[in-house]
Amino acid sequence: MPVPQRIVHEVNAVEFGEATRYRQRRLVVGSDEVAAAFADAALAAVRPHLASPAERVRIVKPLDVVEPRSRGPEGGTFPGWLAPINRSRGGQTHVLRGAAVLAAGYLPRNQEGLVDMSGPAADLSPFSRTHNIVVEFDPAEDASWADVDAAVRRGLLRLAVHLADAAVDAEPDAVEDLAQPHRAVDPTGGLPRVGAITNLQTQGAFKDVFVYGRSMAGSLPTLIDPAEVDDGAVVSGQYGHPALRNPTYVHQNHPVVAALRARDGDDLRFAGLVLCPEPVEQAGKELMSEHAAWLCRAAGFDAVIVTKEGAGNADNDLALKVDALEAAGVPAVPLYPELSGPDGTGPPLVAGPRRGSLVSTGNYDQRVSLPAVERALGGPRLDVADVEATAAVEVPVATILGALSPLGAGRFTCRSTPPQEEPVQEGAA
Amino acid sequence: MMRVVHYINQFYAGLGGEEAAGLSPRLLDGPAGPGRLLDQLLGDEHEVVATVVCGDNHAAGTAGVTEELLGMVREAGAELLLTGPAFGSGRYGMACARLAAAGTTAGLPSLAAMHPDNPGIGEAGTAPVIAAGASARKMRASLQRVAPALAKLAAGQALTEQDGRVGRSARLGRLVEHTAAQRAVELVLRRLAGEDADAVTEIPLGGFDSVEPAAPVEKVGAASVALLTEGALVPAGNPDRLESARATRWLRYSVDGLDTLADGDWESVDGGFATTAANADPNRLVPLDAARALQRDGAVGGLHDELLVTVGNGTSVVTARRFGVEWAARLRAAGVQAAILTAT
Structure with missing residues (x-):
């Protein structure tokens, strides 16, 4: 089977036009085609907008974010949603790098966040660096919120594929080979085999993550072909703490898998990817942790990087998993955000492993002052701060979408400063 | 001098x-x-x-x-x-x-x-x-x-x-050159090279509190008991605008003369859990109905007439500790001997 490849088409500008096309790094989005992608009995109307890096634009109430990708006429992107599952992988996936489709608006249980396309918050969100097609929506009368949510998700996935279809015949900017996991029986040339465990938030409607179109809730940990994840086997319907979400876009570009692939053959061998749900009850958390540790050993992992999604509850999943892996002799490095209070002097974790090497993705409570913006998308108000959506506002990092990326996409972190130095209140980001 | x-x-x-x-x-x-x-x-x-x-x-x-x-x-x-x-x-x-x-x-x-x-x-x-x-x-x-x-x-x-x-050293945020995922790979490789776990961590572990349970209440039948919650149960409409996450304050509401928390009169504004069941019967979040029954049976001496409320969702340990001390002071001052704190 050929090595899977990403065929990369850079996007430097987006605009609306009559028909969707892609030429010379410019993406034209056909307005009517957006409406067609979102056609659903649960939606009365959709309104597409554009938000590009450096613009004085704020997106409030962001929901999921998806990177435009297409496997061309043969299809196969978003298996379980728009394509059959478990096709044999390999072959080529076209990527519109630098573009994203994003839904914004009210849904129940969506903990409200924001994306600023410029200013201090733009350094913290991965979606301040993409040219975004932002879709606002009106629910149909009598539609249930669950149906509205599903319709928005299907619309985002369809639009993402439709946009990337426009680039299939274009000359690529880059072709990336995607290293596949080495099997446990493959010789490693003396290099350690390092894998990843990705915990997925599974707390019911509006806080759920889908694998092959199904909720991961109730599943046991499983190995999955990372090429399938590249093609959208993992889709997010999880609208908890904005900074602590892993939108679909981040799964498509799985940062831990990318970091392991980048070192594959140099100082390690990429050993594989395990997906695992985050159950809400303790017995379930213990079962998942023990089983995931067993699975990693059975698959021959010498060490593993473990990630989560969500806040305190999910910290326990991470802690138990690290404890189980370390007890089994498999070094495990977890990625943790910190909750050390606005001045950073509080205890950073609510639950941590007994021992371990932790990576910090930054402080949830640190305040950031955002300047006023010219226009806002997603709604007229930033309800979480009780201000007009365009207003200058001080927010905790917690409200900035993806700012503490639990899957490791961000460059934000924390370091200790001795107590005799004055704590810095803000602006350090 | x-x-x-x-x-x-x-x-x-x-x-x-x-x-x-x-x-x-x-x-x-x-x-x-x-x-x-x-x-x-x-x-x-x-x-x-x-x-x-x-x-x-x-x-x-x-x-x-x-x-x-x-x-x-x-x-x-x-x-x-x-x-x-x-x-x-x-x-x-x-x-x-x-x-x-x-x-x-x-x-x-x-x-x-x-x-x-x-x-x-x-x-x-x-x-x-x-x-x-x-x-x-x-x-x-x-x-x-x-x-x-x-x-x-x-x-x-x-x-x-x-x-x-x-005093804890301040944990200050900054942007660094490599992503968290790339840094994780570095830490893994250092662990595999034999370095100790505690030596290669970006977050020092330790310092977790352990709370010593209070002594049992001697005569529950004579004790005044308070109901507390971090499940953000507030009067319908949230008149005092309790946060749905990252609480900065707590509130108190009178339950004097109430036998039950009627649906429609109370709602949870907690952003961290599905509130449908709690809103359908607020007594399942704060068990006032059951506590009143215990009071009628003489199983507890009395019920404190104030419900203390905050939201635990995303609230930092520092803030939560402060609320705990303030709640204890208020309850002690009111002669309360025991409390039931419901969490979500």
């Missing part, structure tokens, strides 16, 4: 124990209680000119009390302020930390003394905190550390760990 004003609680001032915890602020001439030993240790360099006293419940649970206490400190002509040592006592520690923080902010050189695990320590802001022992048995040793620190503060010098300064 500088004029030192010393803040202590009712117990160390000799004005009473728990029964006097509601004592309002008062100003005493010269040193009192541990202030006498402090005055000796300071020698001729500095003098304890006055002592400000307040009951623990009053100091931890009354709005505006810190400003009132600082006003008294000023009135006594303070050039230096010492609060404590509060040892491990939560309410006392919080009052000491807050007053020292307010003094520092107002430009008065201020110092708090308490055990490093005192839950109040997070309230000290930028005021220096000097380590004291866990209990009053360590009074002399603690003051022997405090006196030279106070002298150093008087000289305008910064206090460091060598002076016994404690």
Whole structure:
């Protein structure tokens, strides 16, 4: 089977036009085609907008974010949603790098966040660096919120594929080979085999993550072909703490898998990817942790990087998993955000492993002052701060979408400063 | 020579124990209680000119009390302020930390003394905190550390760990060159090369609290019991606008005369769990109906007439500790012996 490849088409500008096309790094989005992608009995109307890096634009109430990708006429992107599952992988996936489709608006249980396309918050969100097609929506009368949510998700996935279809015949900017996991029986040339465990938030409607179109809730940990994840086997319907979400876009570009692939053959061998749900009850958390540790050993992992999604509850999943892996002799490095209070002097974790090497993705409570913006998308108000959506506002990092990326996409972190130095209140980001 | 004003609680001032915890602020001439030993240790360099006293419940649970206490400190002509040592006592520690923080902010050189695990320590802001022992048995040793620190503060010098300064170091955010995922790979490789787990971590572990359970209530049938929740149950419409996450405050609502929490009258605004079931029957979040039944049967002596409410979702440990101390002060002041705290 050929090595899977990403065929990369850079996007430097987006605009609306009559028909969707892609030429010379410019993406034209056909307005009517957006409406067609979102056609659903649960939606009365959709309104597409554009938000590009450096613009004085704020997106409030962001929901999921998806990177435009297409496997061309043969299809196969978003298996379980728009394509059959478990096709044999390999072959080529076209990527519109630098573009994203994003839904914004009210849904129940969506903990409200924001994306600023410029200013201090733009350094913290991965979606301040993409040219975004932002879709606002009106629910149909009598539609249930669950149906509205599903319709928005299907619309985002369809639009993402439709946009990337426009680039299939274009000359690529880059072709990336995607290293596949080495099997446990493959010789490693003396290099350690390092894998990843990705915990997925599974707390019911509006806080759920889908694998092959199904909720991961109730599943046991499983190995999955990372090429399938590249093609959208993992889709997010999880609208908890904005900074602590892993939108679909981040799964498509799985940062831990990318970091392991980048070192594959140099100082390690990429050993594989395990997906695992985050159950809400303790017995379930213990079962998942023990089983995931067993699975990693059975698959021959010498060490593993473990990630989560969500806040305190999910910290326990991470802690138990690290404890189980370390007890089994498999070094495990977890990625943790910190909750050390606005001045950073509080205890950073609510639950941590007994021992371990932790990576910090930054402080949830640190305040950031955002300047006023010219226009806002997603709604007229930033309800979480009780201000007009365009207003200058001080927010905790917690409200900035993806700012503490639990899957490791961000460059934000924390370091200790001795107590005799004055704590810095803000602006350090 | 500088004029030192010393803040202590009712117990160390000799004005009473728990029964006097509601004592309002008062100003005493010269040193009192541990202030006498402090005055000796300071020698001729500095003098304890006055002592400000307040009951623990009053100091931890009354709005505006810190400003009132600082006003008294000023009135006594303070050039230096010492609060404590509060040892491990939560309410006392919080009052000491807050007053020292307010003094520092107002430009008065201020110092708090308490055990490093005192839950109040997070309230000290930028005021220096000097380590004291866990209990009053360590009074002399603690003051022997405090006196030279106070002298150093008087000289305008910064206090460091060598002076016994404690408090968590601040965790400050910054952007770095590599993503968290790339850094994780580096840590994995260092672990595989044999480095110890604790040596290669970006977040130091340890320092987790363990809470010692209180002694069992002796006569439940005679006890007053309070209902508390961090599940954000508030009157419908959320009139006081409790946050759905990252609480900065807590609220209290009367349940006097209520037999049940009727659906439609109450709602949970917690952003961290599915509230549908709780809103359909608020008694399942805060069991007022069951508690009233126990009261009628004589299984509990009485129900406290206030429900204390906050939201736990995303609330930092520092803030949660503060709420705990404030709730304990309020409940003790009301003569409550036990509480049921429901979480989500």
